[in-house]
Amino acid sequence: MTARDTQKGPGTSPASDAPGTAEDDAFPPEEATGQAVWSEEDDDRTDETLRWLRDKRRAHHRQRRRDRAVLAYCVVLAALGYGSGYAHRFLKELELGADHGSLGADLQRTLPAAFVAVTLALAVLAARDALWRGPVVVSGPSVGWLLAQPVRRGAVLRPGFRITAGLTVAAGLVVASAAAVVLQVTDLASFGAGLLALLPAAVCLPLLAVSLGMAVECRPHLARYVRRLTAPVALLLALCAGQAALAGAGHRWAPLEQAELWSGPWGWAAQPVVSVTGGTAPGWAVAAALLVAVTAAAVLYAHRDAALVPNAQLRGRAATATAVTSGVFALELRAAKLAVMEAGGDEPKRRFRLPAPSNRHLVVVWRDLLALLRAPGRLGRAVTWAAGAAAAAGLGAATAGEKRVLGLVVGLLCGYAAVGALAEPARLETDDVRRAAWSPYRLRTLMLHHAIVPAVLGALLGLLAAVPYALAGAGWTLLLMPLCAVPFAAAAVFGACRGPARTDLLFAGAATPMGGPGPFLFAAWYAAGPLVSVTGLTLVLNPALAHGPDARTTGSVAVMAALLTAGLLFFVTRSADRLVKH
Numbered sequence: 001m002t003a004r005d006t007q008k009g010p011g012t013s014p015a016s017d018a019p020g021t022a023e024d025d026a027f028p029p030e031e032a033t034g035q036a037v038w039s040e041e042d043d044d045r046t047d048e049t050l051r052w053l054r055d056k057r058r059a060h061h062r063q064r065r066r067d068r069a070v071l072a073y074c075v076v077l078a079a080l081g082y083g084s085g086y087a088h089r090f091l092k093e094l095e096l097g098a099d100h101g102s103l104g105a106d107l108q109r110t111l112p113a114a115f116v117a118v119t120l121a122l123a124v125l126a127a128r129d130a131l132w133r134g135p136v137v138v139s140g141p142s143v144g145w146l147l148a149q150p151v152r153r154g155a156v157l158r159p160g161f162r163i164t165a166g167l168t169v170a171a172g173l174v175v176a177s178a179a180a181v182v183l184q185v186t187d188l189a190s191f192g193a194g195l196l197a198l199l200p201a202a203v204c205l206p207l208l209a210v211s212l213g214m215a216v217e218c219r220p221h222l223a224r225y226v227r228r229l230t231a232p233v234a235l236l237l238a239l240c241a242g243q244a245a246l247a248g249a250g251h252r253w254a255p256l257e258q259a260e261l262w263s264g265p266w267g268w269a270a271q272p273v274v275s276v277t278g279g280t281a282p283g284w285a286v287a288a289a290l291l292v293a294v295t296a297a298a299v300l301y302a303h304r305d306a307a308l309v310p311n312a313q314l315r316g317r318a319a320t321a322t323a324v325t326s327g328v329f330a331l332e333l334r335a336a337k338l339a340v341m342e343a344g345g346d347e348p349k350r351r352f353r354l355p356a357p358s359n360r361h362l363v364v365v366w367r368d369l370l371a372l373l374r375a376p377g378r379l380g381r382a383v384t385w386a387a388g389a390a391a392a393a394g395l396g397a398a399t400a401g402e403k404r405v406l407g408l409v410v411g412l413l414c415g416y417a418a419v420g421a422l423a424e425p426a427r428l429e430t431d432d433v434r435r436a437a438w439s440p441y442r443l444r445t446l447m448l449h450h451a452i453v454p455a456v457l458g459a460l461l462g463l464l465a466a467v468p469y470a471l472a473g474a475g476w477t478l479l480l481m482p483l484c485a486v487p488f489a490a491a492a493v494f495g496a497c498r499g500p501a502r503t504d505l506l507f508a509g510a511a512t513p514m515g516g517p518g519p520f521l522f523a524a525w526y527a528a529g530p531l532v533s534v535t536g537l538t539l540v541l542n543p544a545l546a547h548g549p550d551a552r553t554t555g556s557v558a559v560m561a562a563l564l565t566a567g568l569l570f571f572v573t574r575s576a577d578r579l580v581k582h
Helices: 003-008 022-026 046-096 103-129 140-144 153-185 191-218 222-248 254-261 271-276 284-308 311-329 333-344 360-374 376-397 402-421 424-431 433-438 443-450 452-471 477-496 503-507 518-526 528-547 551-581
Strands: none
Touching: 046 153, 103 191, 103 222, 103 254, 103 271, 140 311, 153 191, 153 284, 191 222, 191 271, 191 284, 191 311, 222 376, 271 284, 311 333, 333 424, 360 376, 360 424, 360 443, 360 452, 376 402, 376 452, 402 452, 402 477, 402 528, 424 433, 424 443, 424 477, 433 443, 443 452, 443 477, 443 551, 452 477, 477 528, 477 551, 503 518, 518 528, 528 551
């Protein structure tokens, strides 16, 4: 409201503002009276507000720089202490010209599909990250005080966007450098040529991901579509990964690869690399130009959107970022995950009904099945992890030595993740033990009942994953793969009953010049469930795969699975009792 508006009084009609009326003569413009006209530019206090804030924060920034310097020193020291040996060995192999066999040809065949898979994964990560954080995150005081002052929002919010974009580009350049080294080692291209070909992807793909995150953060209604499209895009990502694996094995489909190379930025970024490694990409220069043009337009659009993020979005993201940071530094990763799930809306819920069981002993199973039907994303994650477990274990079984052990361990870890995705009701019960008040059982018995659904459904998933191998002649997989699900279910429920983080373990043991055993003890305590189950199954499955599964080895696997399950369930009851007393 201007001074002129206040002079008119409360009874003035809007029609009196029309030019040429008598009231214009009675109330001449401010320019004619010599008074200053109010404008937003005159009331802009951005520069002096930010200058005052910098002065007040100078001591805080100085302390934060010291903390970051100490953290960087510790990281560099750990990298030199634990990674210098591997780096020296890698450089020595480069110097000696180690033979990498057909690795170069395999990489050349998988490049088109692999680039599409990597780009899709980057897009999913950027969109999901924007559900709870996004490229622009400011502190709670900045949202509550700074943006309430007469300051330009762009001057406050756009620096965060530029910092995020710069960090992602820096990470992309590091990855491109490592990929150029791989291309040189495998004799696909020299380091300079490989890095030059990777440069468009290293710069443009991270910027496109940041722009996508900015669009989701600035428009709250897009969050619903991101959650709905995550599952189909994840399925498409799995198909691209499968295509890359088939291409690496020599099964390529040229028309599909050419369509992918021209279908969008994911393919345009791959064309220079495909061309420099000897593949077919005659229009790579046009593709690179299209990629740069689309990236420039997206970044400009996102830079404009950075100043338009609603305050409600900024407040929610500031609170979530604080909760996640606190959870990570307190080593309470479950609390950090819950904060992210609550901010991102987790997943869409479906309305399903199941007839209530007449037997009260089945009420926990009924509730777990109902929760799974109403949140089918958990079942989708379990299916995805089960497919990854079957693929990794199959690749490991087809090799020998260390590669077989590595494939087996990766497959078992994926299997644990598949079964663990089905054990979310147990975790929700132990997040706050007061939630178990509905149950007619003690908490220890309730946790044992929560292991039934993950064990049964995990065994069914293992049986389905074993069908292709059984059709190929490995009928023993129909028994061994479902057997692994039972100890995994017990391990997942044990992890749910773990309780608060035992940070005292970080300082346990005697200190040595190489550090103390505390961090390793804490890691062993935190991952005790998967560590025990995966290690035990690996010890019996590896000899079975080496000598050929028979009745004896199958029996030993069954005995080990039974022992692991019994031991883990025993510790489940003890941990549940300790939670009640905590």
